[in-house]
Amino acid sequence: MLWLAFHFRALSLEVFSRGAAAPAPLVVVEKQGSRTWVIACNDAAEACGVHVGMAASAAQALADGLVVRRRDPSAERESLAGLAVWAGRFTPSVSLAPPDGLLLEISTCLSLHRGLGKLLKQARSGVTEMGYAATMACAPSSHGAWLLAKAEIEKAIREPARLGSLLAALPVALLDQPPAVVEGLERVGARTLGECLRLPRAGVARRFGQALIDELDRALGRVPETRAFFEPPASFERALELPAPVQAAEALLFAARRLLPELEGFLSLRQAGVQELELACRHERRDPTIVKLGFVKPTRDAGRMQLLLRETLGRTRLPAPVHTIVLRAPLVLPLSASSGDLFQARNGEADGDLLLERLRIRLGKDAVHGIESAADHRPERAWRPCQEQNHAAAAANRHRPLWLLPQPLPCHDGRLQLKSGPERIESGWWDGGDVARDYYVAEDRNGAQLWVYCDRVSGEWFVHGVFA
Known part of the structure; x- marks a missing residue:
């Protein structure tokens, strides 16, 4: 087996910041005891002198216009689930590692993605497109890959012996053990996994518990691992709160682009395409503005969706600034391999479909239609307008003009x-x-x-x- 681990080290911040290209100084705070502390901050806040561990009041004194958001574990869980949906484009074997990690079993899908190197490149690109940062690591065991990712060691390890040597240098603080166990190990001089492994197993189990031995064995791949795989939702609906209200079409398109890779993953898992798409733009004290897209044929090509979103948003009048967008896929249909976007692109069909979709946006849905034959011998009545998809082309008659x-x-x-x-x-x-x-x-x-x-x-x- 081969596992790919993602550690989203700034997830608590990115759930608030990824919706804007250049967000204002932003900090995420959490109350600990009687005081509120900064637990994450973006580059703009750091440039003002703000840092993690600072009191929230001190951070506000340093940065004018500082946006302060309280940590939102619910939003983090939703984002992690959205990332798991996106990861479905690589493999259906996706496991959550809360609160900020994903684990993918990828040994069975390497040939599909033309090798490990190309898969890792696609994964890195996808994470960036969605507005996240992640440390990625590969190993024969899921827990070994996870520990490497948490340690920010971006390696692709296939040999168990090499995995053991890398894990040996990691601090015991990375283990999923109670603080008392970690402190106890450090007191006896076992500050790394290697030093811990050199201690007598029976003594370690007796003093620190069998759970520690089990975790070390899982990390090294000595024992089988059982992981629950993520169950994707039955329908697609993802919301993204913007760092600040916006009304410009380009700003909304930037935010919507963050959600499209998740939709691609959702459709890949179902071998399906979307034929209708909705983007709800939420305003303060107003009904949301609903932007609807229609596709000639089902598609899961995010680039095509983005082109139509750009066309539509550029022609949409918004009554007020937007604070949240919600992307929905109300009509999802099966997409066979033979009718997928790859084959359409080869014969030019995809270009024709995209042209029709853009014409409908510019001219109106009823201004563009196809034609089909009707059961009438009179030439002027032998056809009728139709929605052009799902209709086979009539056989040409060389004695009659088109x-x-x-x-x-x-x-x-x-x-x-x-x-x-x-x-x-x-x-x-x-x-x-x-x-x-x-x-x-x-x-x-x-x-x-x-x-x-x-x-x-x-x-x-x-x-x-x-x-x-």
Whole structure:
């Protein structure tokens, strides 16, 4: 087995800061006893002299406009769950390591991602796109990988012997043991895992408990590990509170981009695509503004979603600043491998779909439609508008043009050379729209190929279509 561990060391801060490109000085505080202390701060706050461990009141005195947020364990849990959903794009075997970690079993999916190096590169890029920072480590055991990640040792270890040598240098304070056990080990001179492992096992178990021995064995891969895997939600809905209210479309797009990789992971787990997407923009003391997107075919391509979001947000009038965005996927449909975005991109179909989607945003949903055949012999009634997806293309008829004129035009130039025909059409007597026509393929003096007919009642000639 091979495990990939993520340690999100600044998660308590990033749940508040990741929604803006350049947030103001920001600190996260927590009450300990009778005083409130800074437990995390961003770069802008550090530039003002603020640091972790400082009293909140002192931090406020140092930085004008300092944003102070109380630690929100609930938001951290939701973010960790969102990260687990995102990680589903790599493997379904995702395990939570609360409050700030993820563990992925990746041995079975390396070939899918073309090797460990490419998988790690994709994972690093995805974490950054979502606005997080993480230490990543790989090891044959999940707990070994987790300890390396917590120690900020970014290594990809496959050999158990090499894992043991790296773990031996780690401080015992990284172990998931009560403070009394860690202090007791340090008092007897066992300050690292290696020093702890050199002590007699029976004596260590008797003095510090069997749980310590079990944890060391799990870290080294000596005993099997049992981990509960994350169960993804049945539907997708993710909220992101912004550091400060905004009204500019680009600022909202930046925040929405933070959530799109999570949606990609959700869809990958289900082998599905989204055909409708909603972005709810919440205001103070107003109903939310709902931005809706529709896709020609189901997709899980975040880049395509981002393009349509940009188009739509740029045309949306917001009545007030937005303090929170909520991304929802109300219509999720199966996406087979043969109809996925990869294959669409190869034959240009994806480009055509994207063009239709952008035209609908700019011109209105009802202004762009497809056509399908109707059960009527009269050419002008042999088609009807439709939603273009899910309709197979009709077989082409080389004797009929793709382009019909809105109304047949009288032929004033009689110099036409008939190439084929006639095709007789007599129909419509039952609904008052009866026609009696003989159709021909003709060529005019300029070489244009026309579809013409002779009205069998009046004897007049008309042009009804043009061949490409």
